[in-house]
Amino acid sequence: MEYKDIPTKADIERIAAFREPGCVSIYLPTGTVPAEADRARIELKNHLAQAVKHLEDDGIPKTRIAAIAHEGESILEDRDFWRYQSRSLAVFLNGEVSETFRLPNRLGSSCDVSDRFYVKPLLRAVTFPQTALVLALAGNSVRLIRVSPEAPATTVDVPGMPRDVASAVGLSSVSGRTADGRIQGSEGQKVRLLEYVQAIDRALRPMLANSTEPLILAAAEPLIGIFRGANSYQHLVDQVIAGNPEEKTDEELAQAARLVLDAVYAKKIAALKEDFEARIAAGTALVDLSDIARAATYGAVEALIVDIEQRVPGTLDDETGAITLDAEDSPGNYGVVDEILRRSLASKAKIYALRAEDVPGGGVAAAAVRFPV
Known part of the structure; x- marks a missing residue:
């Protein structure tokens, strides 16, 4: 049994490609507290019993029905699996395929038995996955926070990340020093901050090289403008979480990031709709x-x-x-x-x-x- 969370597009394409009698697709709302998980487990058990009856009525071979029932029982009996749930659960069984996805969006309850899997409800999770990275940037600290819809916010360890402005000075080729090596005045402070954000950008680059996740900046000026000037990551979000991030916990920043994501996705939907309407006219x-x-x-x-x-x-x-x-x-x-x-x-x-x-x-x-x- 392979447990996954938010499906990739490749997962959905693979599941959608199956075409043979006896494909069982189950969706049900779950929850993150034990009482909700217990209710969802009972609901899944009822759906599995209903699916077995449909399979028998459809004349599916008994060996395949037994394999599907066995895999369903394996899910029901996996206590660790039920300890960690999101808002909805999708289950796909056909005697060969046995997969689950814990989904961040709230879905209705359904059980379908057909010659293919029911995939449409999965698409919402990959259309707007509600995942992001938050860079909490201040002069005395910096941290990268991973935001996801199904788990608490977590701080990501970034090799080579400077601790603060002082630790970053000298790590960049930028120079604002006098002849004896000292940096003076407001111009010197800007140079220090630039060295700092350049060191951060270099540390982030290997981690973000193949990523498409939105990066949301939590900072105050002048660091906002300086970081934007030095940033090399193309998925940096325009909207910021303003203020000193040192005054906010990881989870508080994650809550603010989810509001930013809502605005980002609303803008994407508006642009997508406008593009389609132009193409319809053409x-x-x-x-x-x-x-x-x-x-x-x-x-x-x-x-x-x-x-x-x-x-x-x-x-x-x-x-x-x-x-x-x-x-x-x-x-x-x-x-x-x-x-x-x-x-x-x-x-x-x-x-x-x-x-x-x-x-x-x-x-x-x-x-x-x-x-x-």
Whole structure:
């Protein structure tokens, strides 16, 4: 059993690629206190019993049903796993695949048995992951704090990070010294601060080399402006946590960072919506679900926005993408939008799972396309 937390896009693509009868997808709200975890554990047990009955009714081989039931029991009996939960839990079982994800966003409870996994609820977690790094920068101290939605804030050990301004002096090639080596006046103080932030930037560079996490600065002037001038990390956030960070705990800074992230993501949604609306007007983006289904089937979807909450019961033709709508939603028939997602993921499209009011065109989906179909 492999336990993971927030899924990567590669995780979602892999899970979405499975296509065989007997795929069990379970979502349920959890919580971070023992009583909530106990309730969620009981709910998962009930979902597993329901899934086994569906599998039996669908004529799935008994050996596979037994394997799925065994993996489900392994999750239920893992006490360490239940000690550490987030806001929601996703479980995927089919006798070969057995994976869980502890998700930061609150999801409804559902149990689906079908010939593929139900992946749409996973997309919200990777659209806006709510993770960040906070650089708490003051003249007498500096610390890097990791912020995540499912765990308390933690201080990150950064090799080579200076302790304060005094320890950084002389670590940079910048010189503001007199002939005898002394630094004098306000100009000398600026040089000291510049040496300090340059040393910090160099220490952070190896750690952030392959990162795309937002970096939020918690500082006061003049360090804010000096750090921005020396910074080499392209994902430094414009908005800062103003004031002396030495007066705030890691968790207080994390709470402030989450508010900054909300603003960052709201700005990204607005820009994304504006871009899609321009592409819709230019004819390079689609809002009609039938057109989107066809484009996804032929690998033409470049970027897809979907309503995270709404289901559209129905199926897509394997060859043409033609939609057949069903009268009502039912277990195992989570339908059209999720299948469009699967096909778009297979062609490496970018996926954005948003609330209904943020979907361009006012429908359940919008798609920017690589070529007309």
